[in-house]
Every structure is written in structure tokens, then in C-alpha cells.
Amino acid sequence: MPPGRPPRQADIARIAGVSQATVSVVLGGNRAGVRMADETRRRVLEVAEDLGYVPHPVATRLASARTNMIGLYTFRTTFPTDVADSYYPILVGVEEAAASLGQDLVLFTGTTGGGTHSAAAIRRVRIADGCLFFGRHVPGEPIARLVDSGFPLVYIGRRHELAGRIPYVGADYVTASADLVTSLHDLGHRTIRYVRENDDAPPSADREHGVRRAAPDAVLTRLEHGTLPVDTVRGWVRDGVTAIVVEETDTGAAYTAVRRALDAAGLSTPDDVSLAVLGRPPTPDGGVTGFEVPFRAMGGQAVHLLVDLITEQETVPQRLLRCPPVAGRTAGAAPKRS
Amino acid sequence: MPPGRPPRQADIARIAGVSQATVSVVLGGNRAGVRMADETRRRVLEVAEDLGYVPHPVATRLASARTNMIGLYTFRTTFPTDVADSYYPILVGVEEAAASLGQDLVLFTGTTGGGTHSAAAIRRVRIADGCLFFGRHVPGEPIARLVDSGFPLVYIGRRHELAGRIPYVGADYVTASADLVTSLHDLGHRTIRYVRENDDAPPSADREHGVRRAAPDAVLTRLEHGTLPVDTVRGWVRDGVTAIVVEETDTGAAYTAVRRALDAAGLSTPDDVSLAVLGRPPTPDGGVTGFEVPFRAMGGQAVHLLVDLITEQETVPQRLLRCPPVAGRTAGAAPKRS
DNA sequence: CTGAAAGCGCTTACAG
DNA sequence: CTGAAAGCGCTTACAG
Numbered sequence: 001m002p003p004g005r006p007p008r009q010a011d012i013a014r015i016a017g018v019s020q021a022t023v024s025v026v027l028g029g030n031r032a033g034v035r036m037a038d039e040t041r042r043r044v045l046e047v048a049e050d051l052g053y054v055p056h057p058v059a060t061r062l063a064s065a066r067t068n069m070i071g072l073y074t075f076r077t078t079f080p081t082d083v084a085d086s087y088y089p090i091l092v093g094v095e096e097a098a099a100s101l102g103q104d105l106v107l108f109t110g111t112t113g114g115g116t117h118s119a120a121a122i123r124r125v126r127i128a129d130g131c132l133f134f135g136r137h138v139p140g141e142p143i144a145r146l147v148d149s150g151f152p153l154v155y156i157g158r159r160h161e162l163a164g165r166i167p168y169v170g171a172d173y174v175t176a177s178a179d180l181v182t183s184l185h186d187l188g189h190r191t192i193r194y195v196r197e198n199d200d201a202p203p204s205a206d207r208e209h210g211v212r213r214a215a216p217d218a219v220l221t222r223l224e225h226g227t228l229p230v231d232t233v234r235g236w237v238r239d240g241v242t243a244i245v246v247e248e249t250d251t252g253a254a255y256t257a258v259r260r261a262l263d264a265a266g267l268s269t270p271d272d273v274s275l276a277v278l279g280r281p282p283t284p285d286g287g288v289t290g291f292e293v294p295f296r297a298m299g300g301q302a303v304h305l306l307v308d309l310i311t312e313q314e315t316v317p318q319r320l321l322r323c324p325p326v327a328g329r330t331a332g333a334a335p336k337r338s
Numbered sequence: 339m340p341p342g343r344p345p346r347q348a349d350i351a352r353i354a355g356v357s358q359a360t361v362s363v364v365l366g367g368n369r370a371g372v373r374m375a376d377e378t379r380r381r382v383l384e385v386a387e388d389l390g391y392v393p394h395p396v397a398t399r400l401a402s403a404r405t406n407m408i409g410l411y412t413f414r415t416t417f418p419t420d421v422a423d424s425y426y427p428i429l430v431g432v433e434e435a436a437a438s439l440g441q442d443l444v445l446f447t448g449t450t451g452g453g454t455h456s457a458a459a460i461r462r463v464r465i466a467d468g469c470l471f472f473g474r475h476v477p478g479e480p481i482a483r484l485v486d487s488g489f490p491l492v493y494i495g496r497r498h499e500l501a502g503r504i505p506y507v508g509a510d511y512v513t514a515s516a517d518l519v520t521s522l523h524d525l526g527h528r529t530i531r532y533v534r535e536n537d538d539a540p541p542s543a544d545r546e547h548g549v550r551r552a553a554p555d556a557v558l559t560r561l562e563h564g565t566l567p568v569d570t571v572r573g574w575v576r577d578g579v580t581a582i583v584v585e586e587t588d589t590g591a592a593y594t595a596v597r598r599a600l601d602a603a604g605l606s607t608p609d610d611v612s613l614a615v616l617g618r619p620p621t622p623d624g625g626v627t628g629f630e631v632p633f634r635a636m637g638g639q640a641v642h643l644l645v646d647l648i649t650e651q652e653t654v655p656q657r658l659l660r661c662p663p664v665a666g667r668t669a670g671a672a673p674k675r676s
Numbered sequence: 677c678t679g680a681a682a683g684c685g686c687t688t689a690c691a692g
Numbered sequence: 693c694t695g696a697a698a699g700c701g702c703t704t705a706c707a708g
Contacts, residue, residue: 058464067396104445106445123390127395149344
């Protein structure tokens with residue numbers, strides 16, 4: 001055996017005077033109920049030990065269909081430069097769960113190879129046993145191919161595309177938003193203003209859906225350029241608005257705009273007007289009434305769901321996680337009607 | 339082709355009416371100067387596209403070509419829960435470079451499979467073409483095996499183990515620390531106190547080395563339990579210490595301890611005493627004199643070095659990156675000697 | 677220019 | 693109970 005080349009089963013077999021397959025059986029534990037004569041087993045193990053044998057993982061994987069690698073395809077940089085990004089906790093959850101299930105994680109950045117999310121880039125995920133997807137949009141054609149071919153995949157975040165055939169683990173923004181608005185209603189608020197960004201991804205649509213369910217009369221303002229004129233906010237309060245509900249997304253644009261306008265207008269919460277956020281505002285602003293988005297759990301559950309799909313377990317392929325309310329100090333009882 | 343099974347070269351060959359080997363040659367680019375009739379090539383490529391073919395990375399690797407996957411083995415969680423962690427920028431740099439080189443990234447967590455960094459866990463990295471390692475310590479035996487067998491690997495951070503045969507990309511803490519202390523000397527400081535944590539990993543040892551080179555007389559204090567008594571600091575200043583140099587690590591323990599002691603003692607910088615940090619303190623504390631650690635560049639260069647190693651380019655296998663000084667406002671001219 | 681064969685190192689039926 | 697064979701999906705000599 002030349003130096004520099006790791007020993008293989010064939011080397012052991014030759015020295016121990018048995019077949020390579022026998023070595024495989026002995027070293028692979030006693031799977032499939034195969035039994036070996038003790039003497040044979042002993043000799044094989046001894047030679048293996050002597051040679052410092054270590055199985056070649058690539059060969060092992062090729063011979064046994066699975067790779068124990070799951071993919072993570074992001075339609076953006078995997079590691080956001082802005083660490084405060086809500087995306088980060090998802091990664092933590094994904095990694096945690098993957099490790100606990102003995103799965104390695106393959107990162108596909110999509111931007112690899114120049115073409116932005118070319119069909120070829122997406123196809124590459126097949127190198128793993130299954131793949132997690134994360135991003136605001138679904139490139140229909142390539143994803144459809146994967147789903148149709150039975151390739152196990154799970155979206156992180158609710159999806160309705162492909163006639164609802166995409167497995168996902170999302171956050172229940174509808175219920176959380178409705179509950180939050182209902183709690184405002186319970187505090188006596190009857191005239192609510194709802195501010196959201198100008199983006200129609202599912203998380204935004206779901207929040208609006210929830211708000212409308214709980215407060216059909218709430219008037220909606222879509223932020224055009226991410227800013228809100230001071231006078232507009234003043235006008236709302238003058239006209240009887242007692243509570244403002246703001247969408248919260250990765251960028252936090254809507255919340256920031258409202259917060260700035262309120263500050264500039266000299267309006268304080270909850271005294272002059274109540275404020276609730278459909279999520280969590282950026283960390284420095286503690287105490288804002290809203291709800292928690294279980295990002296980490298979403299990542300973890302997505303991995304578990306994916307592995308269930310890969311191993312063909314019976315499972316619920318579309319899951320919505322609850323977003324626990326955050327009490328906060330920016331929403332209070334509505335003033336008595338004048 | 340049954341649904342659920344990804345297409346393989348044999349499928350393409352059958353449909354295109356050529357041999358599997360021909361498919362391999364066409365799809366593998368025109369290696370080995372093999373040429374194909376344009377018509378054959380076209381047909382194969384077309385069928386491959388139709389079928390959404392993607393090479394099986396494990397088979398590719400076993401047949402001893404490349405997979406274009408590079409591994410990242412961390413002796414800890416890949417995504418630190420504490421995002422402020424210095425480790426994060428390294429990841430950003432790694433991903434950026436990997437994407438730009440068309441390499442997918444495989445995350446190996448080491449903790450996978452229960453055993454902490456068992457030899458088996460480390461062996462798994464052979465699935466990739468090469469692997470980046472990151473962590474304070476080097477598990478000698480498994481790493482030695484990899485290196486001996488010629489498997490390409492690169493450590494992020496300087497290593498001296500295995501008789502200096504481990505390729506790495508590190509930060510030049512020695513020079514940066516020496517320069518920082520020299521700059522204090524230039525400001526007139528002659529009695530310098532050096533505070534470090536009680537850990538002997540290379541980054542700590544290198545910093546100490548640099549400090550000692552520039553100021554052989556500097557007295558060293560090793561932090562026992564991460565705290566520094568107020569009286570101790572008062573005593574230093576009373577005894578003529580005009581500058582304190584503090585080690586900076588991930589935890590920031592030493593800096594935090596010194597900062598707290600100074601505050602508690604009512605000593606201000608740079609008026610009562612100058613303060614310099616061997617790195618960057620945690621973000622909220624801006625303006626501290628110290629130096630930048632090029633984490634992101636380290637990650638990026640490590641990837642480039644690894645790919646060079648994989649493709650057997652001539653290259654410098656051990657690189658130390660410069661840490662640019664940060665002027666800051668906590669170090670000033672030493673008071674005139676009394 | 678193209679195909680058939682051998683082989684990468686292992687696992688898993690399948691014969692003896 | 694054990695060995696020889698086939699095969700995982702690919703690449704790379706080697707013949708035609």
C-alpha cells in the first residue's frame with residue numbers, strides 16, 4: 001500500500017484473507033442480520049485497526065442512496081451583511097435542527113455562476129437529498145419541475161403557488177394580525193389606521209388579511225416612498241384615529257416611517273395615539289406592542305419537515321406557526337369618545 | 339424514467355441514442371481534447387436540458403473529478419447565537435468568495451452525530467473537494483490524516499501545529515499589537531500595563547508576543563475570573579502606569595473588565611490614563627484606540643487559497659493579513675514625568 | 677470522432 | 693454462515 005493512500009476495504013481483505021464484501025459486512029456492523037464467524041470478524045477488525053482503516057465517505061454515500069446532505073437555497077446572500085436581519089434566526093434554527101438530525105447543510109446562493117436564479121442554479125440543489133427554499137418569490141418553472149419529479153423541498157414561509165402543492169413552514173400572520181387588532185378593539189379603539197409597505201409578498205398580504213378580518217373598517221395607507229408626511233399623521237389624529245397599526249417587514253420601513261412622523265408631530269404613544277406593530281420592530285425600540293415571529297422555530301421545523309419528506313414519513317406538509325403577542329407599552333385604552 | 343428519480347447520464351444516453359460515456363464527455367466540457375460531432379453534442383445537451391439533468395456530486399467525486407463544493411468545518415455552531423460575534427464577518431467573506439468562484443458551501447458542524455469532533459465527523463469533510471477549518475484548537479490526529487493524505491484544507495487563523503504544515507489565512511496580530519504599543523511609546527508612555535485573558539490560543543499568544551516585542555518591560559496581568567478589582571486599577575495609575583493595553587477576543591471579557599474598573603474608579607481616558615485595545619471593542623464603545631481585524635478578508639482569502647490548493651495552483655499556503663490601526667480617542671500623550 | 681470497458685470504494689441482494 | 697457479483701453514477705483511459 002503506497003504511503004499517502006488511505007487503506008481501503010480491499011487492502012484489509014487481502015491481508016485478512018477474505019473477500020472485500022466480507023470486510024464490508026463486518027465493518028458495517030451486523031446489518032441485515034448477516035452473521036460472521038467470530039474468528040473471521042476478529043481477524044478483519046484486527047487488520048482494520050492495524051491499518052488505521054477509515055471508510056471513504058463518498059463511496060459509502062454513493063453505494064447507499066442517501067447523502068445526508070440537505071440544501072438551503074436562498075434567493076439572496078445567505079449571510080446577510082446586516083446581521084440584525086430577521087433572516088438570521090432562521091439560519092440558526094435550520095443549522096440546529098440539521099445538526100441534531102445528522103444532516104450536513106449545503107448552501108446554494110443562487111447568485112452563483114452569474115445568472116440570477118437561473119433554472120440551472122436551482123437544478124443544482126438536486127445534489128442534496130432535499131432542499132429548503134427561502135425568499136419572497138417563487139420561480140415557478142424550476143420549482144414546479146422539482147416538485148413534479150418528487151424531489152423533496154420545503155419553503156420557509158407560506159406559499160400558495162403551484163395550486164398549493166408546495167410544502168412550507170410559515171408564520172401565521174393572519175391570526176396574529178387579527179388578534180392584535182382585536183386586542184385594540186377590546187381597548188376601545190374604533191377608528192384604526194393601517195399602514196403598510198407597497199409590496200405584495202405573502203407576509204404582507206397575510207397581515208393585511210388579518211387586519212381586515214378583525215377591523216373591516218380600518219383605513220389602509222400604502223407607503224409610496226417609505227416616508228409619511230408629518231401633517232398626514234397629525235390629520236389622522238385630528239380626525240379621530242386612536243390607533244395606528246403598522247406592518248413590519250425585514251426592512252422595517254413602514255414602522256420607521258410612522259415612528260418618525262409621530263416623533264416629528266410631537267405625538268406620544270400611547271397617550272396621544274396607540275401604536276401596534278405587526279411583528280417586532282428593530283431591537284433598539286423595545287416596548288412596542290406587537291407580536292413575535294418564531295423565525296428560529298420556522299427554520300427548525302422546516303428541516304424536520306424536509307427530513308420527513310425525504311424519508312417518506314407520514315406528515316403534514318404545510319405548517320403555520322403561531323406568533324405569540326408582545327404586550328408592549330405603546331398601545332393603551334382609547335380615549336372616551338367625545 | 340420513473341417520476342421521483344432524478345435523470346442520470348444513462349437516461350440521456352438512451353434518449354439521445356448515444357453511449358453513456360459520450361454523454362459524460364459532452365457534459366464534462368471538452369476535456370482531454372475529445373471532440374464531438376456538433377450534432378451529437380447538440381442532441382445530448384438538448385436532452386440533458388429537457389430532463390433537467392444535474393450531475394450526481396457524489397458519483398462525480400468518487401470518479402475522482404471535482405464536485406465544486408467546498409466544506410466549512412467549525413468546531414462550534416456555524417451560526418453563532420450571538421450575532422455580534424466576530425465570527426460572522428468571516429462567514430460573510432467565505433460565502434462571498436465561494437459564490438464568486440462558483441463553489442457551493444457545505445457546512446459541517448462537527449457536533450453532528452453526537453460525538454464532539456470525533457474523528458468520524460472530521461472525516462466526513464472528504465465529501466467536498468477541500469475544506470475550511472475554523473476554531474481555536476486543532477484536533478491533531480484527524481487533521482494530520484487529512485493533511486498526510488493530501489486532502490486540501492485551509493485553516494482560518496494562524497496555526498503552528500503539525501510542524502507548520504497546515505495551510506492557513508490568519509491575522510497578523512503580532513505586528514498589529516507591536517505597532518499599537520509602539521505608537522503608545524511614541525506618545526511618551528513608558529510604564530504600560532498589559533491585560534489579557536487566561537487563554538492560550540494563537541490569537542492571544544500572538545498579541546502577547548507583539549506587545550512584548552515592542553515593550554519588553556510591560557507588566558502583564560492575566561484575568562483570572564474575568565474581573566478586575568477597582569483598587570487594582572487605581573493602584574496602577576498611582577504607581578505611574580500611564581497606559582493600559584488590553585487584549586480583545588470574541589468575548590471581549592478583558593476589555594469589558596478594564597472598562598468597568600476604570601469607570602468604577604472614576605478614571606477617564608485619555609486624561610487619567612491611556613487605553614488601547616488589541617482589536618476592536620464591542621460596537622457600542624466607539625472611539626477606542628486599537629486595530630481592525632480583517633475578518634471578512636480572512637474568510638475570502640481562505641476560500642481563494644483553498645481553491646488554489648484544490649486546483650493545484652502555485653500559491654503561498656500560509657498568509658497573514660494586516661490589521662489596520664484605528665486611531666480612536668482613548669489614547670493620548672503621556673503626562674510629563676514628575 | 678465515438679463507443680465499450682474498467683474502475684473510483686463501498687453496500688446489498690443473491691448464490692453457494 | 694460466507695463469498696462472488698452486481699451496482700451506486702460518474703470519469704478516464706483505451707479501442708475501434
